[in-house]
Amino acid sequence: GDDLTGGRVTLRTRLLVAFLAVVGVPLLVGLALLATTLPRASAEQQERAVLATGRLAAALVVAECDRARAAAEAAGRAVLAVPADDVAAQRASLASLVDRGVADGLRVVDAGGRATQVGEVPVVRGECTAGALTGGSVVARAQLQQSGATAPGEALAAVSAADVLGDLAGDGRQLVLVEDGRPGGVPAAVARAALAAPGSPVRAEGRVAVAVPLREGSPAAVLVSERVEDGVDVVRGGLGVVLGAVALAAVLAWLLARATTRPLEELGGAAARVAAGDLSSTIDVRTRDEVGVLAGAFNAMTEELRDHIGQLEAGRDELRAGLARLGETLGATHDLDRILDVVVETAVVTSGARAGAVLLREGEELRPAAARGLAVPGAVRVGEGVAGRVARTGVLAAGRPADLGGSPAEPAADAVVAVPLRGTGPVLGVLVVLDPRGGAAPSPDDVATLTTLAGQAGLAVENVLRHRDVQRLAVTDELTGLANYRSFLSTLDSEVERAARYGRPVGLLLLDVDHFKDVNDTYGHQRGDAVLAELAGRVAAQVRDVDTVARYGGEELVVVLPETGAEGAELTAERIRCAVRDRPFADGGLPVAVTVSLGVAVHEPGRETADALVRRADEALYRAKRAGRDTWRAAPAPQA
Numbered sequence: 001g002d003d004l005t006g007g008r009v010t011l012r013t014r015l016l017v018a019f020l021a022v023v024g025v026p027l028l029v030g031l032a033l034l035a036t037t038l039p040r041a042s043a044e045q046q047e048r049a050v051l052a053t054g055r056l057a058a059a060l061v062v063a064e065c066d067r068a069r070a071a072a073e074a075a076g077r078a079v080l081a082v083p084a085d086d087v088a089a090q091r092a093s094l095a096s097l098v099d100r101g102v103a104d105g106l107r108v109v110d111a112g113g114r115a116t117q118v119g120e121v122p123v124v125r126g127e128c129t130a131g132a133l134t135g136g137s138v139v140a141r142a143q144l145q146q147s148g149a150t151a152p153g154e155a156l157a158a159v160s161a162a163d164v165l166g167d168l169a170g171d172g173r174q175l176v177l178v179e180d181g182r183p184g185g186v187p188a189a190v191a192r193a194a195l196a197a198p199g200s201p202v203r204a205e206g207r208v209a210v211a212v213p214l215r216e217g218s219p220a221a222v223l224v225s226e227r228v229e230d231g232v233d234v235v236r237g238g239l240g241v242v243l244g245a246v247a248l249a250a251v252l253a254w255l256l257a258r259a260t261t262r263p264l265e266e267l268g269g270a271a272a273r274v275a276a277g278d279l280s281s282t283i284d285v286r287t288r289d290e291v292g293v294l295a296g297a298f299n300a301m302t303e304e305l306r307d308h309i310g311q312l313e314a315g316r317d318e319l320r321a322g323l324a325r326l327g328e329t330l331g332a333t334h335d336l337d338r339i340l341d342v343v344v345e346t347a348v349v350t351s352g353a354r355a356g357a358v359l360l361r362e363g364e365e366l367r368p369a370a371a372r373g374l375a376v377p378g379a380v381r382v383g384e385g386v387a388g389r390v391a392r393t394g395v396l397a398a399g400r401p402a403d404l405g406g407s408p409a410e411p412a413a414d415a416v417v418a419v420p421l422r423g424t425g426p427v428l429g430v431l432v433v434l435d436p437r438g439g440a441a442p443s444p445d446d447v448a449t450l451t452t453l454a455g456q457a458g459l460a461v462e463n464v465l466r467h468r469d470v471q472r473l474a475v476t477d478e479l480t481g482l483a484n485y486r487s488f489l490s491t492l493d494s495e496v497e498r499a500a501r502y503g504r505p506v507g508l509l510l511l512d513v514d515h516f517k518d519v520n521d522t523y524g525h526q527r528g529d530a531v532l533a534e535l536a537g538r539v540a541a542q543v544r545d546v547d548t549v550a551r552y553g554g555e556e557l558v559v560v561l562p563e564t565g566a567e568g569a570e571l572t573a574e575r576i577r578c579a580v581r582d583r584p585f586a587d588g589g590l591p592v593a594v595t596v597s598l599g600v601a602v603h604e605p606g607r608e609t610a611d612a613l614v615r616r617a618d619e620a621l622y623r624a625k626r627a628g629r630d631t632w633r634a635a636p637a638p639q640a
Contacts, residue, residue, distance in 0.1 A: 016254055023249040046208055046229050047201035050173075054212035054224040057168055057175050061138060061222055062214050064159050068140030071103035071157035076144045079108040079116065079155070087116060094118040104137065105158040108144070121158045137161060173226040178211065190225050203228065267298060274302055336464045340370035343431065343457040348372050350453070351446045353433035355411070358421070359387055360429035360461070366391055369429070374411055385410045387430045390418040394427050396451060398442045414439035417447060419454040423462025431457065477551040479529055480536035488550035488558055489610075495562050496603055496610040506603040507561030507569030510617040511539070511576065514595045514629040516555040523592060531585045531592060542575045558617075566602045566634065573598045573632040581630060597624040598632035608638045 078093035094106040095118045105119030122139055137158040144153035161177075168175055176186050178195065186209070193204040194211040198221065201210045209225035270283050282302060283295040340358045348356040355373030359366035359380060366380040366387055383392040385407030390397050397404045398417045406416070413434035421429040431454045436442045475487035483491065492508070499506045513519070513535065520528040532555060539557055540549045548560040559576075561569055577596060584591035599621030603613045616635035624633040 015256070016250070019249065019252075019256065023245070027245055042229055043208075046226075047210075050208050050224050050226060051199075051201050051210050051212075053168055053173070053175075054210040054222055057222040057224060058212040058214050060168075061161065061177065061220075064138040064161055065140055065214070068103060068138050068157045068159040069142065070140075071097065071106065071159065072140045072142035072155040074102055075106040075108055075157060076142050076153075076155035079110075080144065084110065090116045091118060103157040104160045107156045107158075108153065109155075110144070110153040119158065121156050168224075173224065176223045176225075178221045178223050186223055186225055191223060194223055194225070195221070267295060270298065274305070336461065337370065339457070339460050339464065341372075343453065343460075344370045344372045347431055347433050347450055347453055350449050351417070351433050351436040351442070352438065353417075354413070354435040354439070356431070356433040358429055358431050358457075359391075360421075361391055361427060366430060374434070378409060380407070380409065386416055386418045387432055390420050390430050391427050394420045394422065396420065396447065398447050415442060417442045417450055419450050421454050421458040421461060423459045425462070428458055428461050428465070480533055480551050480557075482536050482540070482557070483548055483550035485550065485553060488548070488552065488560070491548045491550070491560055492610045492614070495560055496613065498562075499603060499605050503605045504563045505565045505605065506613070507559075507564035507566075507572070508601045508603065508613050508617045509559040509561065509569060509573050509576070509598055510552065510601075510614070510621045511557050511559075511573075511596045511598040512621055512625070513555040514597055514625075519592060519594070523590075527592070531594060534585050535580065535594070535596075538579045539576055542579050543572060564602070566600075569600050569602055570632070570634055573600050577630065577632060595630035597621060597629045599624060599635065600632055601635040602637075604637060612638065 074097055075094055078097060079090045082089040082093055090108065094108065094116060097103060097106055098118050103119070105117070105121040107115060107117040107121040109115045120137075122137055137160050139156055139158045142155045142157075144155055174186055176191075178191070187205050187207070190204045190207050190209045191211075193202040194209040196202075198211050198213055201208055203209075207225045207227050209223060211221045211223045213221045267283060282299045340360075344356045344358055347353065353373075355371070357371040357374065358369050360369045361382065364382045366382060368379070380388045382388050386397050386401055386404045387410065388407070389405060396417075396419050399415065401410065401413055401416050404416065404418075411434060415435055417433050417436060419431045420427045421431055431450065433450065436446050475483055475490075477484045492506075495506045498504070513531070516528065516531075519531060536549065536551070536557065539559065543549060543559055543561070546562055550558050550560070552558040559572070561572060564572070577598060580594055580596045584593050586592075599617045599619065601613055601617035601620055603610075608616075616638065620633045620635040624631050627633060
């Protein structure tokens with residue numbers, strides 16, 4: 001209807017035009033080809049027919065000439081067999097030959113010029129008569145040599161050409177025997193053109209003509225001519241047929257377009273009502289053809305759409321609730337475990353999945369950090385399985401696990417969606433949901449929702465990790481990875497306070513690398529930094545987990561030994577000294593021999609402050625250096 005077309009060209013019009021184009025264009029093309037090729041083909045065919053007629057006529061004339069020549073020779077022999085003075089006998093012999101059909105007319109002239117003739121014999125100069133073949137005769141001459149005569153006589157025989165060649169003429173076609181260049185009954189221009197190209201059809205004065213010599217080198221020829229046929233009548237007839245076919249095609253196309261578009265108009269109206277929000281709109285199925293199938297499919301689609309919208313509304317409510325919880329969690333806490341639990345719960349609920357999990361990347365492994373609906377899965381190597389590949393490539397994966405290169409170590413599922421978790425940098429982990437919507441293929445909407453959720457979760461995880469890094473860097477030395485000076489002071493104050501409360505000693509070691517300036521000057525500061533980093537590792541390996549190793553400043557380290565007396569502190573100092581001296585430092589280049597000097601001090605509960613303990617350890621360190629380095633010295637107990 002007009003409400004559906006909006007003033008545009010309707011489908012019915014397009015179908016009508018298309019049908020006419022399909023039918024009419026080939027017809028018009030065929031007519032054009034007919035109009036261009038038919039006249040040429042007709043002309044060629046006419047030329048071939050004229051040439052064939054000329055050749056046949058020439059062959060027949062030659063045959064008649066041979067027949068006349070044989071008749072002339074027979075007449076001469078018959079006359080010579082009769083006495084020369086018996087004219088009656090000579091006429092009787094010639095009449096007998098004519099009666100037998102040997103010739104239509106015979107004439108014998110003896111050496112004395114006396115002639116005996118039966119029938120009509122035209123007087124000719126050459127072999128054949130000049131004139132129309134249909135009304136003329138072919139005349140042949142034979143020489144007679146009588147005994148005793150000084151000059152030869154001659155015998156002539158005439159054979160009518162009308163009976164032989166009459167069927168080749170007619171319908172405007174002319175057959176003329178040309179002898180010595182004198183045709184009769186043919187326009188001069190046509191004759192000249194034909195005689196100028198013997199054996200080839202020519203056109204002149206609106207006629208097609210050909211001159212075919214009777215024999216090679218013979219001055220006599222058969223000239224055939226007829227008016228030119230241009231094929232216009234055939235083209236006009238073809239045009240009439242084409243126009244009639246186009247008119248019939250137009251009627252049929254209109255009926256076909258009308259029958260096709262009427263049910264489509266009904267379908268379009270129903271679709272417009274559905275688009276406007278009326279999901280109760282249906283179409284009556286009247287036929288079982290393709291249109292009826294389409295109407296049934298439309299009704300089924302409408303019903304499915306009603307169900308789908310109901311599910312979407314329910315899912316929307318769940319999504320809103322999940323996103324509200326997620327927003328509250330992301331904005332109110334740095335608790336990574338709680339954040340990941342809410343992310344997994346939201347992903348499972350919004351996608352209708354059977355289960356879900358978040359795996360965080362630690363080096364070359366993905367370790368489970370939160371899960372719902374399944375036992376916590378084991379670690380997955382980066383690059384292996386669906387989750388491992390997503391972590392490696394950073395590209396979302398959705399579909400059947402077998403098609404995505406799933407690993408037997410991963411939980412079994414009919415369908416899986418794995419989305420990378422990333423903030424502003426590399427992939428931090430992977431969000432995985434199993435069997436969304438009951439195991440069906442994940443829909444684009446579910447994938448888009450999970451992608452958005454993973455993006456928010458990735459930023460939240462990145463913020464938590466950065467917060468942890470900031471907290472760690474606040475108490476950690478960047479070069480050695482040990483506690484920094486601020487952390488050392490806080491730890492020492494706490495241990496001194498606790499020791500005073502419970503009456504337990506606290507040991508303190510202060511160590512310095514011997515001649516460290518020489519290491520920097522000889523090997524460079526980068527190598528010096530590498531030595532300090534390796535030194536931190538060796539020292540940490542010689543103490544307990546409860547002990548604290550910190551960087552005091554420059555090449556000086558400090559060790560806090562809770563609940564450790566003088567003997568334990570001195571044993572620890574010796575272990576550290578030996579661990580440094582016994583093996584050169586090879587990390588980062590050529591081996592470097594390094595030794596350290598240590599100052600040992602022990603805090604006695606209630607007798608000094610933390611600052612005083614540090615000063616005593618520092619004094620003991622200088623005494624060790626003055627003693628030659630690569631040794632340790634213990635500070636005396638504090639004065640009461």
